[in-house]
Amino acid sequence: MNKQRNEISRERIFDAIRAAAPTVTADVKAIQNEALEILGESEFARPALLAEDAAEALTLRIEAGLVIGTSCEKIASLDQLPDSVNQFLAKYALPAELKVQEIERLKALNWDGITTEVDIKNDNTVGLCWAEYGIAETGTFVVHSGPDMPILLNFLPLYLLAVIPKSKILPYMDDYALIAGEIAQRGETPRNMCLISGVSGTTDIEGVLIQGAHGPEVLHIIIVEDQ
Amino acid sequence: MSQEIINADVKGAKSNTIKCLNISEKKVGLFVTCLVNTMRPSVGFASLKLLEEAGCTVEVPEQQSCCGQPAFNSGDDEGTRQIAYQTIKQFENFDYVVVPSGSCAAMIKKNFIEVFKDQPEWLARAQHLADITHELLSFLVDVCEFESSGIELEGSYTYHDSCSGYRALHVYEQPRKMLANVKGLEHNPLNGHSECCGFGGTFCVKYSDISNEIVAEKAENILATEADYLLGGDMGCLMNMAGKLNREGHKEIKALHTAEVLAGLAPQILGDENASK
Amino acid sequence: MQANKPENFYQNVKDALAQPDLKMIIRRTTDKAEAKRAEAIANFPGFENARKQGQKVKDHTIKYMDHYLAEFEKNALAQGTIIHWASTAEEASKIVLDICRQHEAKKVTRSKSMLGEEIGLSHALDNSGIERVETDLAEHIIQLAGDPPSHIVWPAMHRSREDVIKLFREYHKDPTYSEEIIDLVRSARRDLRTKFLTADIGISGSNFLLADSGSSCTVTNEGNAELTITPPKVHIVTAGIEKLVPSMAHAVPLLRLLTRSATGGEITQYITFHNGPKRQNDADGPEECHIVLVDNGRTKMLADGMEEMLRCIRCGACMNHCVVYKHIGGHAYGSVYPGPMGSVLTPHLNSLEVANKQTHACTLNGRCEEVCPVNIPLPKLLRSLRAQSWDKKYEPLTNRFVVKAFAALAKRPKLFQLVSSCGVIFMRLCSRQGWIKSMPLAGGWTRNRDLIEPESKTFMQQYKAMKKAKSDGA
Ligand code: SF4
Numbered sequence: 001m002n003k004q005r006n007e008i009s010r011e012r013i014f015d016a017i018r019a020a021a022p023t024v025t026a027d028v029k030a031i032q033n034e035a036l037e038i039l040g041e042s043e044f045a046r047p048a049l050l051a052e053d054a055a056e057a058l059t060l061r062i063e064a065g066l067v068i069g070t071s072c073e074k075i076a077s078l079d080q081l082p083d084s085v086n087q088f089l090a091k092y093a094l095p096a097e098l099k100v101q102e103i104e105r106l107k108a109l110n111w112d113g114i115t116t117e118v119d120i121k122n123d124n125t126v127g128l129c130w131a132e133y134g135i136a137e138t139g140t141f142v143v144h145s146g147p148d149m150p151i152l153l154n155f156l157p158l159y160l161l162a163v164i165p166k167s168k169i170l171p172y173m174d175d176y177a178l179i180a181g182e183i184a185q186r187g188e189t190p191r192n193m194c195l196i197s198g199v200s201g202t203t204d205i206e207g208v209l210i211q212g213a214h215g216p217e218v219l220h221i222i223i224v225e226d227q
Numbered sequence: 228m229s230q231e232i233i234n235a236d237v238k239g240a241k242s243n244t245i246k247c248l249n250i251s252e253k254k255v256g257l258f259v260t261c262l263v264n265t266m267r268p269s270v271g272f273a274s275l276k277l278l279e280e281a282g283c284t285v286e287v288p289e290q291q292s293c294c295g296q297p298a299f300n301s302g303d304d305e306g307t308r309q310i311a312y313q314t315i316k317q318f319e320n321f322d323y324v325v326v327p328s329g330s331c332a333a334m335i336k337k338n339f340i341e342v343f344k345d346q347p348e349w350l351a352r353a354q355h356l357a358d359i360t361h362e363l364l365s366f367l368v369d370v371c372e373f374e375s376s377g378i379e380l381e382g383s384y385t386y387h388d389s390c391s392g393y394r395a396l397h398v399y400e401q402p403r404k405m406l407a408n409v410k411g412l413e414h415n416p417l418n419g420h421s422e423c424c425g426f427g428g429t430f431c432v433k434y435s436d437i438s439n440e441i442v443a444e445k446a447e448n449i450l451a452t453e454a455d456y457l458l459g460g461d462m463g464c465l466m467n468m469a470g471k472l473n474r475e476g477h478k479e480i481k482a483l484h485t486a487e488v489l490a491g492l493a494p495q496i497l498g499d500e501n502a503s504k
Numbered sequence: 505m506q507a508n509k510p511e512n513f514y515q516n517v518k519d520a521l522a523q524p525d526l527k528m529i530i531r532r533t534t535d536k537a538e539a540k541r542a543e544a545i546a547n548f549p550g551f552e553n554a555r556k557q558g559q560k561v562k563d564h565t566i567k568y569m570d571h572y573l574a575e576f577e578k579n580a581l582a583q584g585t586i587i588h589w590a591s592t593a594e595e596a597s598k599i600v601l602d603i604c605r606q607h608e609a610k611k612v613t614r615s616k617s618m619l620g621e622e623i624g625l626s627h628a629l630d631n632s633g634i635e636r637v638e639t640d641l642a643e644h645i646i647q648l649a650g651d652p653p654s655h656i657v658w659p660a661m662h663r664s665r666e667d668v669i670k671l672f673r674e675y676h677k678d679p680t681y682s683e684e685i686i687d688l689v690r691s692a693r694r695d696l697r698t699k700f701l702t703a704d705i706g707i708s709g710s711n712f713l714l715a716d717s718g719s720s721c722t723v724t725n726e727g728n729a730e731l732t733i734t735p736p737k738v739h740i741v742t743a744g745i746e747k748l749v750p751s752m753a754h755a756v757p758l759l760r761l762l763t764r765s766a767t768g769g770e771i772t773q774y775i776t777f778h779n780g781p782k783r784q785n786d787a788d789g790p791e792e793c794h795i796v797l798v799d800n801g802r803t804k805m806l807a808d809g810m811e812e813m814l815r816c817i818r819c820g821a822c823m824n825h826c827v828v829y830k831h832i833g834g835h836a837y838g839s840v841y842p843g844p845m846g847s848v849l850t851p852h853l854n855s856l857e858v859a860n861k862q863t864h865a866c867t868l869n870g871r872c873e874e875v876c877p878v879n880i881p882l883p884k885l886l887r888s889l890r891a892q893s894w895d896k897k898y899e900p901l902t903n904r905f906v907v908k909a910f911a912a913l914a915k916r917p918k919l920f921q922l923v924s925s926c927g928v929i930f931m932r933l934c935s936r937q938g939w940i941k942s943m944p945l946a947g948g949w950t951r952n953r954d955l956i957e958p959e960s961k962t963f964m965q966q967y968k969a970m971k972k973a974k975s976d977g978a
Pocket residue numbers: 765815816817818819820821822823845872875876877878880
């Protein structure tokens with residue numbers, strides 16, 4: 001890489017900005033306060049939730065058909081997950097195999113009769129993942145990349161099941177942004193934070209909505225109450 | 228129909244029953260606009276009549292010309308200033324300045340100050356003029372609290388909200404409110420009522436063919452209302468739409484300025500038009 | 505389809521208006537977008553507040569651009585991202601090419617980025633012999649067709665299903681013979697899937713750059729950005745410096761505005777924040793991450809008093825609602841960015857001399873400003889570009905002459921009134937049965953519409969006569 005050229009361009013850009021915007025202040029604290037003040041307006045600048053309780057609002061949103069290609073159900077405890085998965089597979093007449101995210105609490109479940117390891121590089125697979133958070137405002141589940149969370153698990157399968165712990169469902173995107181800020185403060189920001197709100201869709205051919213453009217065509221969200 | 232209108236203005240046309248605030252001590256200057264001056268003087272007389280009925284003392288300074296939009300919209304700031312200087316001088320001493328056109332009113336209210344950014348003295352005078360200037364219909368309704376009554380016109384109308392009036396000055400309710408008091412007149416709402424008609428001042432001659440596509444679509448929407456009258460508050464837009472409708476052979480719908488209807492001049496104007504056919 | 509040139513705007517417009525089905529093709533997309541946006545906003549009573557907040561976020565960041573750029577750089581470096589700076593389009597695409605060469609990349613995948621188009625990255629990659637795979641479905645279609653984009657949100661909106669059928673049959677390895685749209689999309693899915701997984705480098709744009717974390721954010725409906733970025737060893741982001749916001753919390757109001765204004769949806773399906781290369785034990789992700797920060801005229805916009813334009817979040821609402829765009833379509837503008845926002849941007853990215861005609865192709869009706877989610881006064885900016893091109897004498901001489909003559913008259917009211925009354929006489933001479941069908945010097949008007957016949961005297965003449973009659977009578 002041409003370091004020198006890079007340096008020159010950098011300086012050129014900064015000089016141009018400083019020349020154009022003479023109001024620039026060096027007082028970082030003042031800038032931060034101004035930025036914070038803007039966030040104070042969020043309360044009046046966001047849509048109403050469909051219910052007071054965040055988990056309820058998320059469910060209602062999905063049930064109202066507002067989250068593309070997405071259905072949802074609640075289960076009382078995580079033990080019931082394999083049953084739900086079985087029902088899902090049956091509903092779509094799929095073989096009893098899927099890729100289950102490799103984390104302890106999912107591995108530990110009783111998966112009798114279901115293959116939990118498939119190569120998602122093939123098409124037409126089913127994936128099951130554990131979401132870090134849910135967001136009621138947008139019908140979103142959030143995943144963070146990590147050693148046991150391959151991001152592609154959320155994108156390659158044609159059918160995707162996402163488990164959200166009820167206690168981790170947040171009302172608004174702003175609430176998630178706050179948490180992301182805290183994670184950053186701790187220096188633990190993962191490489192990817194994905195906010196997923198529905199399935200892979202396109203309207204690029206004559207404006208007709210098609211699900212499953214590259215990623216999932218069907219998304220099923222399972223809210224677990226005891227987690 | 229020149230002289231007739233003047234006479235009509237004096238005695239012929241029906242007059243509105245007066246019900247408005249007493250603002251007669253306020254002096255109103257009428258800025259006629261160049262299109263009204265040359266193409267449709269009756270709109271000027273209708274404005275005069277309405278303002279007087281609303282209790283205003285109206286004066287029409289003879290030393291007026293154009294609001295300067297053709298220069299301003301072409302980017303000629305110096306030309307705009309030259310025009311604005313004399314408009315400001317002519318009108319700044321009135322209590323109110325009233326304009327029977329949304330786009331010319333918006334020019335004075337919003338754009339004069341744009342060209343005086345570097346001239347503090349003129350900027351202040353332009354700002355003052357902006358503050359006292361009003362579009363006709365919004366002035367009658369919002370400032371004079373004038374309610375027309377006693378005017379009759381049989382038929383249905385559709386209304387085109389011209390862009391400057393609608394977006395820059397938020398004129399929407401006022402003409403509808405006043406037209407609702409015209410006996411016998413029904414409103415057939417226009418699909419895309421606030422969509423641009425393609426006039427755009429110099430745009431319609433510079434990009435005549437694009438403008439034509441736009442006004443052709445507007446004409447379709449107008450015809451779909453099956454209204455007898457096309458009303459609006461801007462001569463430019465009205466001439467554009469009426470010109471297109473006529474070119475396409477649609478003589479069944481008549482374009483009128485709202486003020487003409489409200490002042491009760493419509494029957495004479497329409498009679499006149501028919502006479503000249 | 506060859507890309508039109510901005511300087512040939514008049515001809516481009518002529519060609520566009522001559523295409524019989526162009527209007528239907530455009531409306532198929534824009535009418536739906538317009539209706540859906542209106543619905544989304546009707547369902548969101550806080551929209552006006554969100555707009556004000558979104559505008560504030562952008563204005564604040566633009567005001568302290570140098571502070572936030574430095575903060576972004578620091579934090580991105582700390583994440584392990586390599587930062588590059590590019591003053592011009594050429595520099596930016598050269599930086600990307602150099603990275604590709606350094607890694608001996610044979611195949612790169614790209615997720616849709618208007619900035620990538622702006623800096624000419626597609627051509628640069630094609631010319632260097634690297635296989636370029638566009639992964640956004642619309643970009644995939646126009647890549648196969650060899651077309652420039654015609655809209656910033658739906659770049660392939662000008663292509664019909666029939667076109668797509670032909671293209672996919674010709675180019676897909678395992679094409680479909682069905683004509684159903686779903687099967688066409690599946691055909692693309694099959695074709696692109698292996699390419700996602702075998703690319704050497706993934707290139708994306710960024711909707712937001714978060715200063716406090718050094719993150720870049722992608723927003724897609726298809727999920728193609730994550731599929732572009734995750735599998736390859738190297739991820740390159742190209743982003744304009746105006747994409748900065750202070751933090752994720754500041755991006756949130758803009759996200760609320762973006763989707764509603766663009767497609768009328770409430771939120772885009774995939775919003776991902778990318779924070780540098782993969783961590784030590786991560787299950788997947790690129791090993792190397794570059795961000796190229798591009799100026800290309802943006803600081804010039806700051807200097808020229810056009811900073812409001814830097815608020816733009818590329819939602820496309822202004823073109824969906826533009827009466828001119830709706831009749832001539834995106835290609836006529838001869839720029840990556842069409843419509844109202846494009847007519848403001850192009851003169852800065854290219855030059856005003858080349859792109860001044862577009863600034864006049866607007867009725868200044870204000871609809872674009874009315875729908876812009878960040879309140880950009882597009883008509884005001886277009887007008888000020890007209891003023892600049894007036895000062896620089898880019899205007900055709902005849903136009904200048906007419907406007908100047910008019911202004912010279914209008915500043916002399918007496919003369920103006922005299923000429924007006926002569927005009928009336930002249931017009932009445934040309935008139936038949938109340939209408940003027942054609943008249944010397946008025947061809948621009950009478951080519952397409954008639955002109956009403958004026959009354960026999962101007963208002964001023966009649967008014968004076970009336971006053972005189974009154975005072976004589978009194
Ligand atoms: S100018 Fe405004 S409406 Fe147009 S693309 Fe940019 S943000 Fe959207």
